[in-house]
Amino acid sequence: MTTVSTTTTTTTYTLPAQVDEKYPAVFHHEFRLEQRTDPSYTTTTSATSTPATPHQSSQTPEIRPLSPKTTQSALLLHGVGEQYTLVTDHAIPAISKPEEILVKIQAIGLNPVDWKGPAYNFGLPTLPWINGRDLAGIVVQTNTHDKNSRIRVGDRVLVPSTDYRDIRKAAFQQYAVATHFNAARIPESVCLQESASLGVAFVASVLALGVSLGLDFSGAQRCPGPNLVETVLGLDVEGIPVDIREQCLAAVPREERLRGGEWIAIWGASTTTGYITLQLAKLAGLTVICVADIARHGSRLHHLGADVLVDRQDPERAVDIIRGVTGGKLRYAVDIVGSETATLLERTLDDSVRDDGSRAHLLGLTGLPKVRKSGIVYHTVPIKLFHLSDVVGESMVGWLEALLETGALQLPEIVRREGGLGNVNESLEILRLGSVSGKRIVVDLEE
Template sequence: MSTPKFLALTIKEPKQKTPLTLESYEEPDLGSGEFLVQNVAVAQNPVDWKQLDWDYGVPSYPWTNGGDLAGRVYKIGPDVTKFKPGDRVIAFASRKTPRHSAYQTYTVALENRTVKLPESVSFEAGSTIPLAYTTAGAGFIDALELPFPSLDGPLPAKPNGEPILVWGGSSSVGLYAVQIAKLAGFTVIATASPRNFDYVKSAGADHVFDYNDSDVVEKIRAAAGNNLSRVYDSISENGSIENAVKSITAPSGRVAVILPPKPDASTSTVKVIQTGAIKASQNPDIGKAVYGLLEAALAKGIFVTNKVKVIPNGLLGVNAGFELGRTHKVSGEKLVYRIAETPGLN
């Protein structure tokens, strides 16, 4: 067996302008419920480059970020019972220390934020799931206050075709919001660009409208009838929150958003509530429901994953990927990096 190389893509200072570089580190110690994953593929999220550019959510420097990873269990720590070395897994990296983040060769993962990845799903596709899916699932429960689907038994209070709107159905978060809503029994209305209509319908959307249409709100309201009370806004900027609120046709409603809303976003009848993946960590019941569905759905092969665009050069390709993100050149797909393609790793 070859000697493992522990290398991390490192942010050295706030708002660093020079390219991020690889730095070596010692094999980390493992605490209770922790295990070490040998990363095969990691995926980019918008928050990753924003942390760099905005000096956002970084407690200290040097720092390594990244929330999405797929790989094989390398070593388990105390009290880990669900996984064993060699298992294929995907994990939502906790990012509580640099060693708990994704942009490195090995990541310290937490048992309660990790699920097994079946052979039928590639590491590249699997790496796109954790953060986006967790955000969608947590918002469904926490912000929208809806019963969460389960593949293990009947749903409580099944909505029987009640409409729900997912604004931005082809986004990373929106795609999973569509699928969760469909599994829960909703009639799913979504917005997307026309080139992504078929993609969003393949995930379960019953109606898809162009978010750029001047009459998109009227089309949504017509499709929903007088019973639309829940909206998941997976974009939460550029007027989407206002349109989401206007789309509500029921006497009262709730809109889940993933970015901070304006103070006056809510109205007398519609509540706008920010949500995020952190809710699944803060509330064990939410985490159990969200990850329970994910593992079961993956095992049954019923989830449509995000489209993948592999950026060359492994971890060092993240610099190019961040530039694509900050210049708004990522749409309807997630950027993925194969660790084995990192120059100098082998």
């Protein structure tokens, strides 16, 4: 590590204890699971089993309706530049497809887009609208009779809500719809509130490395993951939306794919996405350069396995250091901050075209250089692939379950805020001001 300054566990829980009147199952009406006294009615998860393994119990809890309940509390955005308005009479979303589930939300992870969208008028299909991309809670309704389904009523799940055009799936409400292949079960050993901080950042990291840059996670030593490039190759090309098709297929040539042993630079490594990208890169055997505020975040990044730490305070010197450490031969870089830092990272790359035709690769999560070089392939993240492809989504959440169960992925540090939906506006202002650095704000909705 170079610093440059300028057990298997088994958890058994009784389902009725988790699905009681505090967390009613709601579809068009409110339901309660009939209390079961049979002590054998349990669900067991183990670190040695495949997390995506369906529940094996053949018993189905009986459901009986209580008094009708069709409304909930939610945060509505009525206009650009406005704060969210708390309402108590918004319709509870209904599941309508076999792959959908309904989740009673217990915690919301806040993302910059939650305040930037309303402030700058993007990601708002219509008004009024509900936002929110990261949620965790308990499954209260499914729309399948498959007793072997991976997701069952009573499961604690985290859900990255990447399908922002479907208001039913937004996080700023008491109940949200999700698809089972976008929900990851939370092990009993993992804090639900911490899990709410993880989802969208994990999806962005996995798609960035595993699809856009072509990194194969199946060789990860501690917790093998999916080979998403091969998964994407198995999809119907016509079924991939045109606006993300190029990003999904850009890393297909084998000589272009990121491989274990390669160097990669991450600018913005102290962000949640950077934090996760570093961990996944190390699991896959990459040598990682992290650019961040080293005085504040260096110890944490070092603990996660960063090979080289470069301070961001002097950007020009950071560029020189990266080029010096890599001998001017760096071929892969990820920027998480914006177009300005992406342009700096571009200067660290070797933009020569190799004999086999391969080029350097630069991925920007929030922006890319305006002028492009012919020897560099530029990438964004095909985020919608996660919720449009059940095969891709299932492979990702299945791996996330394994990472959490085995402890191979460390969760972000959180700042937990109480007060429910009524405290979201104040919490977003804290996020906007940047007073919480290197941590995620999570709003607790538990009663």
